[in-house]
Amino acid sequence: MKNGFFGKIFGTGKESTRDIAKKRLQFALIYDKLEVSDEILEALQKDIVDVISKYFEIDKSSLKLDIERQDDLSALVLNTPILSAKRKFG
Amino acid sequence: MAGSEIKLSFISKQKRGADLKGKVIVITSGKGGVGKTTTTASLGAAIASLGKTVAVVDMDIGLRNLDVVMGLENRIVYNVVDLAHGRCQVKQAAIRDRRIEGLFLIPASQSDNKNALNTDDMARLTKKLREEFDYILIDCPAGIEQGFENSVTGADEAIVVCTPEVSAVRDADRIIGLLYARSITPKLIVNRIVPYMVVNGDMLSHKDVEDVLSVELIGLVEMDDRVIAATNTGSYIIDDKTSKAGQAYTRIAKRILGDLTVPIKEPIYDQKGLWGKITSKLGIKK
Numbered sequence: 001m002k003n004g005f006f007g008k009i010f011g012t013g014k015e016s017t018r019d020i021a022k023k024r025l026q027f028a029l030i031y032d033k034l035e036v037s038d039e040i041l042e043a044l045q046k047d048i049v050d051v052i053s054k055y056f057e058i059d060k061s062s063l064k065l066d067i068e069r070q071d072d073l074s075a076l077v078l079n080t081p082i083l084s085a086k087r088k089f090g
Numbered sequence: 091m092a093g094s095e096i097k098l099s100f101i102s103k104q105k106r107g108a109d110l111k112g113k114v115i116v117i118t119s120g121k122g123g124v125g126k127t128t129t130t131a132s133l134g135a136a137i138a139s140l141g142k143t144v145a146v147v148d149m150d151i152g153l154r155n156l157d158v159v160m161g162l163e164n165r166i167v168y169n170v171v172d173l174a175h176g177r178c179q180v181k182q183a184a185i186r187d188r189r190i191e192g193l194f195l196i197p198a199s200q201s202d203n204k205n206a207l208n209t210d211d212m213a214r215l216t217k218k219l220r221e222e223f224d225y226i227l228i229d230c231p232a233g234i235e236q237g238f239e240n241s242v243t244g245a246d247e248a249i250v251v252c253t254p255e256v257s258a259v260r261d262a263d264r265i266i267g268l269l270y271a272r273s274i275t276p277k278l279i280v281n282r283i284v285p286y287m288v289v290n291g292d293m294l295s296h297k298d299v300e301d302v303l304s305v306e307l308i309g310l311v312e313m314d315d316r317v318i319a320a321t322n323t324g325s326y327i328i329d330d331k332t333s334k335a336g337q338a339y340t341r342i343a344k345r346i347l348g349d350l351t352v353p354i355k356e357p358i359y360d361q362k363g364l365w366g367k368i369t370s371k372l373g374i375k376k
Contacts (some may be wrong), residue, residue, distance in 0.1 A: 016290075016291025017291065018288070018291045018292060018293055018295070018298065019291065019293055020296055021294050021298075022294060022298045022301070022302065023201050024256060025259050025294075025302050026302055028229065028256075028260055029260065029263050029302065032260070032264070062159050087297060088226070
């Protein structure tokens with residue numbers, strides 16, 4: 001209520017709950033869409049292992065794939081020890 | 091149920107001819123309690139009142155409610171599970187509404203669970219219903235599990251019902267994504283809008299909801315006490331000709347039937363009295 005009449009007259013500049021709701025929703029939906037299911041993550045890990053294995057000898061069991069989230073960005077982080085490079089490709 | 095009554099009700103089938111197929115529209119929301127069932131009943135009644143044959147199908151198996159909302163709870167013999175499993179004919183499962191010509195209810199089963207039907211059953215069922223009715227409205231249960239999967243199987247179109255609340259909008263977004271994944275482009279009804287709260291900045295406006303969801307609007311329904319009163323008695327809000335929600339549903343029904351000249355009216359806060367008018371002109375809304 002304060003945001004209506006008195007807000008307009010005295011210019012309190014306080015954000016209405018309506019505006020807050022809209023902003024929160026917009027952020028929530030963006031975050032929701034960044035969420036990746038375990039199933040997809042596993043499939044992705046398998047594909048990445050296959051590709052890397054073409055060029056390097058890697059320890060498949062110690063490979064780790066994660067999504068790291070910060071406030072303003074999400075990063076796909078892959079950690080794997082490389083045992084050796086393959087001489088011949090294929 | 092008299093035999094003559096059933097025969098009468100299916101005359102329209104012959105009129106339609108065998109080549110004309112009905113349209114299946116699923117009414118869904120993700121979140122429960124936003125008015126899906128009331129919307130299904132009201133749109134079914136409104137479309138039938140406009141001269142089409144309509145079957146409304148309650149897919150909330152185990153938690154049926156469309157029957158009580160429509161005031162037909164005392165006439166259930168067979169249900170949608172019986173029909174889908176071939177234990178009865180369409181004419182036996184479809185309860186004819188005696189008040190509105192052309193309106194039929196196929197109730198949910200109350201004793202089975204949501205896994206009583208699968209998508210194959212639903213594909214067969216919708217095919218059968220298309221032969222008999224102009225419009226088939228599917229009342230989808232809340233959630234994104236089997237009941238949702240079943241309800242969208244065989245649907246040509248989808249209507250997403252959403253209230254101006256963060257939880258309802260978020261769930262609607264999820265449902266819209268799932269519908270797109272099935273190549274269905276949904277249309278949106280924003281339900282239970284309270285205009286004075288929107289004006290005061292205490293409620294999301296339909297524009298806000300539309301912005302966040304970026305989906306085409308098909309109607310706006312104002313919060314209306316008379317909807318609750320109509321549900322209490324099992325009558326239709328569209329028959330309350332002065333009710334704002336009833337009028338809104340009738341307009342949506344016309345748009346569903348393809349008349350896009352019918353406007354989507356925005357619920358307006360009635361500024362009563364001189365002071366209200368002055369402040370409204372000045373842009374200082376209470």
